[in-house]
Amino acid sequence: MSSAGLLLGIDIGTASSKGVLVAADGTVLARASRAHQTSYPHPGWVEHDARTVWWQDFLEITRELVDAAEGRELAGLAVSGIGPVLLPATAAGEPLRPAILYGVDTRASAEITELTEELGAEEILRRGGTPLSSQAVGPKVRWLAKHEPEVFARTERLLMASSYLVHQLTGEYVLDHHSASQCDPMYDLHARDWAADWARQVAPGIELPRLAWPTEVVGAVTAEAAGETGLPQGLPVTTGTVDAWAEATSVGVTQPGETMIMYGTTMFLINVLTDPRPHPGLWTTCGALPETYSLAAGMATSGAVTDWLRKLVGGEFGPLVEEAARVPAGSRGLLLLPYFAGERTPLFDPDARGMLAGLTLGHGRAELYRAALEGIAYGVRHNLEVMREAGGTARRLVAVGGGTQGGLWTHIVSDVVGAAQEVPAETVGACYGDAALAGIAVGMDVDVRAWNPVRRTVQPDPDRAAKYETYYQHYRALYPASKDIAHFLAAEQRAAEPAD
Amino acid sequence: MAGYLGIDIGSTATKAVAFAPDGTPIRGASVDYAISRPAADRAEQDARDWRNAAEECVAELARHTDLGSVRGIGVTGQVDTHVLVDEAGEPTAPALLWQDVRTSAVVESLNARLGPHGRAKGWASSQPIDASNPVPRALWLAEHEPAAWRRARWLLLPKDFINGWLTGEFASDPLASFKIANGAGYLPGIAEAPGLAERLPSLYEPDHPVGRLRRDWHGVRAGTPVATGTMDAYCDVLGSGLRQAGDTLVILGTTAVVATVGIGGTDGADVVTFAPYRGRQVHAAPTQSGGDSLRWWATATGHEVAGVLGAAGTAEPGAGGVIFAPHLLGERAPLWDTEVRAWFTGMHASTGFAELSRAVLEGVGYSVRELLDAVEAAAGARAERLVISGGGSRDPLWCQIIADITGRPARRTRNTDTAVLGAAVLAASADTGTDPWARAAELTQYDADYQPDRTVRTRYDQLYELYRSSYHALREVHGRLARLSS
Numbered sequence: 001m002s003s004a005g006l007l008l009g010i011d012i013g014t015a016s017s018k019g020v021l022v023a024a025d026g027t028v029l030a031r032a033s034r035a036h037q038t039s040y041p042h043p044g045w046v047e048h049d050a051r052t053v054w055w056q057d058f059l060e061i062t063r064e065l066v067d068a069a070e071g072r073e074l075a076g077l078a079v080s081g082i083g084p085v086l087l088p089a090t091a092a093g094e095p096l097r098p099a100i101l102y103g104v105d106t107r108a109s110a111e112i113t114e115l116t117e118e119l120g121a122e123e124i125l126r127r128g129g130t131p132l133s134s135q136a137v138g139p140k141v142r143w144l145a146k147h148e149p150e151v152f153a154r155t156e157r158l159l160m161a162s163s164y165l166v167h168q169l170t171g172e173y174v175l176d177h178h179s180a181s182q183c184d185p186m187y188d189l190h191a192r193d194w195a196a197d198w199a200r201q202v203a204p205g206i207e208l209p210r211l212a213w214p215t216e217v218v219g220a221v222t223a224e225a226a227g228e229t230g231l232p233q234g235l236p237v238t239t240g241t242v243d244a245w246a247e248a249t250s251v252g253v254t255q256p257g258e259t260m261i262m263y264g265t266t267m268f269l270i271n272v273l274t275d276p277r278p279h280p281g282l283w284t285t286c287g288a289l290p291e292t293y294s295l296a297a298g299m300a301t302s303g304a305v306t307d308w309l310r311k312l313v314g315g316e317f318g319p320l321v322e323e324a325a326r327v328p329a330g331s332r333g334l335l336l337l338p339y340f341a342g343e344r345t346p347l348f349d350p351d352a353r354g355m356l357a358g359l360t361l362g363h364g365r366a367e368l369y370r371a372a373l374e375g376i377a378y379g380v381r382h383n384l385e386v387m388r389e390a391g392g393t394a395r396r397l398v399a400v401g402g403g404t405q406g407g408l409w410t411h412i413v414s415d416v417v418g419a420a421q422e423v424p425a426e427t428v429g430a431c432y433g434d435a436a437l438a439g440i441a442v443g444m445d446v447d448v449r450a451w452n453p454v455r456r457t458v459q460p461d462p463d464r465a466a467k468y469e470t471y472y473q474h475y476r477a478l479y480p481a482s483k484d485i486a487h488f489l490a491a492e493q494r495a496a497e498p499a500d
Numbered sequence: 501m502a503g504y505l506g507i508d509i510g511s512t513a514t515k516a517v518a519f520a521p522d523g524t525p526i527r528g529a530s531v532d533y534a535i536s537r538p539a540a541d542r543a544e545q546d547a548r549d550w551r552n553a554a555e556e557c558v559a560e561l562a563r564h565t566d567l568g569s570v571r572g573i574g575v576t577g578q579v580d581t582h583v584l585v586d587e588a589g590e591p592t593a594p595a596l597l598w599q600d601v602r603t604s605a606v607v608e609s610l611n612a613r614l615g616p617h618g619r620a621k622g623w624a625s626s627q628p629i630d631a632s633n634p635v636p637r638a639l640w641l642a643e644h645e646p647a648a649w650r651r652a653r654w655l656l657l658p659k660d661f662i663n664g665w666l667t668g669e670f671a672s673d674p675l676a677s678f679k680i681a682n683g684a685g686y687l688p689g690i691a692e693a694p695g696l697a698e699r700l701p702s703l704y705e706p707d708h709p710v711g712r713l714r715r716d717w718h719g720v721r722a723g724t725p726v727a728t729g730t731m732d733a734y735c736d737v738l739g740s741g742l743r744q745a746g747d748t749l750v751i752l753g754t755t756a757v758v759a760t761v762g763i764g765g766t767d768g769a770d771v772v773t774f775a776p777y778r779g780r781q782v783h784a785a786p787t788q789s790g791g792d793s794l795r796w797w798a799t800a801t802g803h804e805v806a807g808v809l810g811a812a813g814t815a816e817p818g819a820g821g822v823i824f825a826p827h828l829l830g831e832r833a834p835l836w837d838t839e840v841r842a843w844f845t846g847m848h849a850s851t852g853f854a855e856l857s858r859a860v861l862e863g864v865g866y867s868v869r870e871l872l873d874a875v876e877a878a879a880g881a882r883a884e885r886l887v888i889s890g891g892g893s894r895d896p897l898w899c900q901i902i903a904d905i906t907g908r909p910a911r912r913t914r915n916t917d918t919a920v921l922g923a924a925v926l927a928a929s930a931d932t933g934t935d936p937w938a939r940a941a942e943l944t945q946y947d948a949d950y951q952p953d954r955t956v957r958t959r960y961d962q963l964y965e966l967y968r969s970s971y972h973a974l975r976e977v978h979g980r981l982a983r984l985s986s
Contacts, residue, residue, distance in 0.1 A: 304849060312853055314802045333841070333981045340849045353821075354847030357974055358981040361792065361828045364800050470984060474977050481973045482845060485823075485966050489846030492959075493821040 005075030007444075008231075009434030010061055011243050012081035012161040014038060014101070014265075017057035020428050021065040022435040024075070024444055026451025028428060030068030032061045039098065046105040047098040050087055050164055054099075058165055059229060066230045076217070076236045077169075078438035080430045081161025083242035084182035086140045088155035091207075093167035095159075096151050100144075103135035103298070103344065111139035111146070119185055119198065127195060128184040129276050129284030129293075133348055136184040138202045155206055158183075162240030163209060169229070169237050170219030175209040176239040177286040178294075189276045189284065189293070213290040214241040214249075215440045238441040243430040244268050244296070245288040247400060250433030251424045252448040254289055257395035259384070261413070261421065263403025266344075267302040267376060269383055271295040271392040279390035281346030282383075288437070295392045297383035300341040302376045303403055305354070308340065309372045313365035317406075323366035324373065325408050329415065329464040330471050331367045333358045336375030337478055339486070343379075346386040347479070351490035355482060373409050374468075377416035378475040384417060397421045399458070400429070407458070415464040416472060425455040501569045502526055504931075505561075505720065506924035507554055508732060508917065509577030509658040511535065511545075511597060514553035517920045518561050518570070521928075523943030525915060529560035535597060541604065543597035547583040550658055551665055558718045567719035572927030573666065574727040576735040576919050577659035579676050580632035584641065584652035584699075589664040593648035596637055603636040610636055610692065622688035624679050627836075633679050634700075638693035655699045659729045667711030667726050670701040674775050676731035677703065683775040705777065706730035707929035707936045727923070727930035733757055734774065735922025737782055740887045740913055741944030743937050748875065748883035750868055750902060750910070751918070752892025755832075756790030758871035759783065762879030770834035770874045780937060783878040785833035785871040790864050791892045793826040793842070797860045801853065808857045813897050815858035817904060817956040822846040822855050823967055824863030830982075834874035835971065839982035845970060861898050865905035866967040872906055886910040887946070889918040896948065903950040905960045914945040 006029065010019040015038065021030040034057045039047045048054065058079075066074075087099040100107070112132045116124065125131055132139055137158075145152040159167060163175045180187045186199040186208070194208050212218050217236040226233035244262060248270045253260040255272060262268040273293040278284045283296040310320055339352035356371065384394055399410050399421040414421050426432055432452070439446040503521030508514065512535070517528040531553035536544045561567060580598035583591050596602070611619075611628045620626040629636065634655060642649045654660075654670050657677075664670045674681040680690050681703060690696050704710060709725040716722050729735070733751070737759050740749045748760040762781045771785040789796070798805045823845050830838040844859065876882055886908050888899050893912050903910040915921050925943055929936040 301849060308849060312801055312856070330984060333984055335977070335981065340847055340851075353845065354851070355843065355845045356847070357841065357843040357845075357977060359828055359842035359844070361789070361796050365802065368800060474980055474984075477977050478974070481977060482970065485845055485970050485973060488962070488966060489821040489823070490848075492818065492962075493846070493848060493850075496816065496818070496820065 005073040006069055007075055007435040007438045008065055008077040009431040010058060010079050011430035011434060012054050014082055017061060018431045019061035019065050020431045020435055021068050030065055032064040034060055044106040046101040049098045050095040054161055054164060062229050062231060074232060074235055076438035076442040078238040078434035079162045079165045079240040080243045080246035080434050083160050083179050084137045085160045086137050087159040087164055088151055089157045089159050091156040096154055100140050106134045108139035108143040111142040115139050115142060124185045125278050125280060127188055129189040129278040130184050131280055132184055138185050141203045157207060166237055166240055169221050169225045171222055172219040173209045174212050174218045174239055176214045176241045177211055178241050178245050178288055180211055181285040212239040214239045214288050214437050215290060217441045236442050238438050241288050244270060246430040246433035249288050249436055251398045251400050251452060253398050257393040259394045259397050261397060261399050263401035265303045267299040267380055269297040271387050273392060277391040281386045282390055295387050295390055297345040299379050300344045301338055305338050305340050306372050309369055320369050321406055321408050324370040327366050327370045329467045331371040331374060334363060334367055334371040335475055335478055336371040338375040338379055345383055351487045353486040353489055373412050377413045378472050380413055381417050381472060399423050410458045414458045414460040416468045418460050418465045421458045422454040423456050424452045426452045502565050502567050503571055504924040504927040505570050505573045506920035507575045508920045509550045509662060511578045514550060514557055515917055515920055516557035516561060518565050519924045527561050527565050529557040531556045541601045543599040544594040545597055547591040547595045547661055554662055562718035570720045570724060572725050572931035574923035574927030575659040575662045575729045576732050576923040579731040581658055582634055582637055583656050583661055584648055585654050585656055586651050587653045592651045593645050598632050601631040603631045603640045606636040606639050607631050635690060635693045638696040652699060654701055663710050663726055666713055668714050669711035671704050671710045671728055672701050673706045673728045673730045674703050675734050675777060678774055704728040707926045709930040725930045727926040729923055729926055732919040733784055735919040738925045738936060738940045739918035739922030740889050741941045743941045746881035746883050748886050750886050750888045751890040752790050753890040754792050755787050756864055756868055757784060757786045758868055758875050760875040760879045760883055762881055771878045773878055778935060783875045785874050787867050788829035788832050789826050793828055793860050793864055796828055809895050811854040812857040812861050815854040818959050818963060819859035819862055820851055820855035822851055822859040823963060824859040826863045826867055833871055839979045841978045843974060861901050865901045866964050868902055869906050869964055883908060889913040891916055899950045903952045904956050907952045907957055910950045911946040912948040914947040
């Protein structure tokens with residue numbers, strides 16, 4: 001294995017794919033990205049076409065980055081992608097239908113209930129670390145068997161975005177432990193292996209991929225793939241993983257107790273563990289690095305809510321954020337429940353709804369916007385508290401994602417949580433983590449902290465933190481007090497939707 | 501040809517309208533004035549501004565209309581606003597507006613000393629005395645403005661101040677003085693403020709002529725009768741043509757008010773029950789924010805009110821499962837809760853400006869239905885149909901929403917300013933001695949009818965129940981939020 005040379009990292013996201021070419025010391029030499037289409041064929045269905053979206057993006061980004069390398073030696077390639085995803089494929093890795101995406105695709109709700117009853121909620125949680133939800137792959141496999149039996153009959157392999165690309169490049173059928181641990185209920189967290197009995201029950205007759213860690217080289221670019229991609233034949237390819245876990249690696253969230261807070265379209269948190277700590281309000285999975293576990297939490301919205309509010313009140317983000325920064329903590333007595341798409345962790349309530357309480361004639365757009373930022377920050381604190389309850393520790397918080405720009409939001413989160421957050425210099429995202437994982441896999445001495453140093457640390461302000469302490473208690477009281485009302489309204493909204 | 505002149509001394513403007521003898525408005529005029537807020541707990545007006553505004557309005561009417569045929573003048577106005585005047589009717593201090601709460605310390609000690617038991621005897625109700633009651637105001641003025649208090653001959657309401665200026669006679673009516681008077685006269689509680697009783701004028705019924713115009717006034721002839729008049733909300737009732745038991749008015753103004761006529765009826769705990777007046781007893785329930793909710797929403801989202809209404813019209817009944825509660829200033833009837841706040845609930849990523857805008861209109865509709873329940877209970881009569889007036893009634897969508905949510909057919913008054921017409925009705929009665937309720941029915945005109953849509957009835961019934969249960973569900977959090985932000 002080479003210890004010099006350049007590294008390629010490529011990540012397939014929900015709305016776009018990104019790639020990066022990185023030197024052995026972590027310097028970013030080139031970046032490339034492609035936007036793509038997500039299809040919504042029915043309410044609750046969210047899909048990607050593997051060939052036209054994933055493979056096409058990969059080809060274009062790779063060519064751009066290989067050109068940028070200008071003939072310098074490439075040492076390794078790693079991929080990551082949205083996950084967990086269900087892509088039924090033939091033994092040759094040919095997709096049989098579009099890929100069914102992660103938790104945003106809610107088609108398998110009946111199968112979630114069915115499998116939970118069949119296997120037992122407690123046993124599922126104990127063995128797999130996570131209650132079955134729209135995030136789980138198992139119920140989607142069951143859905144496929146029931147609703148598209150002809151596709152299911154031909155399905156020989158189950159792929160995700162990263163394992164599909166690895167299959168294309170190397171011919172290897174392999175999946176990383178982290179992605180596998182999101183294939184509830186088919187993976188045993190304690191054994192760190194497939195739960196063979198349950199896998200047979202959910203996916204009878206389907207061959208499961210070999211398991212590896214994202215830090216392992218699992219194959220090399222074949223002659224055929226080299227011809228199609230322009231990559232050198234024989235280039236080492238690693239296992240790959242799910243994007244958020246690659247991103248956590250990119251910002252050095254790798255040690256037990258370290259926590260990443262991703263400020264994206266949704267808020268996503270990953271806390272590194274040494275042992276599995278199943279909790280009914282969170283997702284417990286394998287980590288990206290060997291022998292690690294993680295607790296993950298994901299809110300259903302966040303950037304989506306602030307964007308929604310900005311559209312509602314009109315104008316640009318810049319002035320709105322400035323106005324909101326001048327509003328005192330607590331938004332002059334406003335509370336917003338950010339459950340505009342239901343809530344995932346820790347409530348697992350798809351019928352929760354957004355609420356604005358405490359409105360007076362004195363509240364204008366600045367207060368409304370600040371209340372949205374604060375509402376999401378209360379949601380982050382709620383998740384962190386549940387992580388602590390599950391046995392996680394949060395000794396270091398690292399903030400990443402588009403929402404960290406400008407600073408107001410990260411300040412509010414630190415004030416609400418009462419803890420400092422480190423903001424790293426590099427915000428390329430998951431593909432940068434892929435490059436780091438590739439470097440580790442090919443035997444380079446990769447120090448991610450040195451690759452990606454902390455650019456600033458956001459400290460909580462004691463006065464505002466004290467004020468938010470009180471507001472947070474009221475925020476927590478609001479959901480239980482209004483849950484029944486939200487559920488009724490959610491049912492009304494569903495009834496009003498046009499039929500499929 | 502002008503028959504009657506109605507004048508309304510409001511908190512932000514004075515309006516005057518010349519009506520034909522059949523109630524058709526011939527011409528109107530309006531003059532604004534300021535509210536002065538020298539301290540956070542004070543809201544004042546210069547009573548001379550009211551006089552000047554009335555003068556300018558009538559001069560403006562006279563420029564376009566011959567007022568020589570006017571047979572009566574009626575004045576109405578804001579209540580809970582008080583001015584001290586000397587023997588000649590000149591103010592001795594700035595007027596204290598209904599919003600002025602400088603007496604809060606006096607009120608607190610009065611309430612503590614009397615208790616509900618003490619207030620049950622000699623007061624309008626056992627409910628706590630509020631900051632705009634003339635008794636604590638007299639106590640405060642005597643202590644803090646002793647010179648003005650000593651020189652004062654009368655403590656007057658705005659319309660009585662104008663009547664005194666027009667006729668030289670000083671009087672008031674029991675309806676506008678409802679916090680310290682009933683049909684039998686002033687209540688014994690006024691004795692709590694030494695010197696107040698002798699500064700309060702005689703009480704006459706609203707249609708009783710308080711006097712006659714002292715001299716020609718922009719064409720109106722000297723000797724024309726001036727009615728005692730009464731408060732704006734009561735004149736709204738008269739100016740809407742309410743007559744039978746169960747006849748009910750919805751005023752969509754800055755606030756929302758629902759008033760119903762009863763033949764008898766009990767004192768509703770949640771509503772204002774006026775003293776009987778010529779065989780009718782009016783039960784009224786005011787909120788804090790009606791049209792104000794709409795204006796607030798437009799401002800907060802950077803739209804014109806017309807834009808909000810246009811967007812609301814594109815959303816379905818039920819606003820996509822979003823409920824708004826309009827308690828932006830706390831709430832008066834029927835909650836009487838200063839700490840409650842407004843809220844939106846049921847919001848989803850797919851909820852848009854249209855749904856939220858419609859939710860604001862519907863929220864005021866739910867609050868109107870709640871008021872309707874309260875006044876019906878007090879009157880012991882069901883409102884078979886509604887009359888809608890006020891600025892908000894100019895929007896047909898809002899009127900339809902009120903009809904749909906309450907499940908009652910609604911008629912809209914041709915006049916937005918029903919209070920001014922009500923004042924003119926009293927002028928007509930003062931002139932001819934006829935029953936004002938009968939005169940009101942003759943003089944009121946309607947311009948649109950709204951039938952409740954039965955297909956949305958069940959949905960609105962469910963949402964209304966949810967609206968009510970949300971109040972209880974959120975009450976505690978709102979109380980704490982209110983205390984946090986105060």
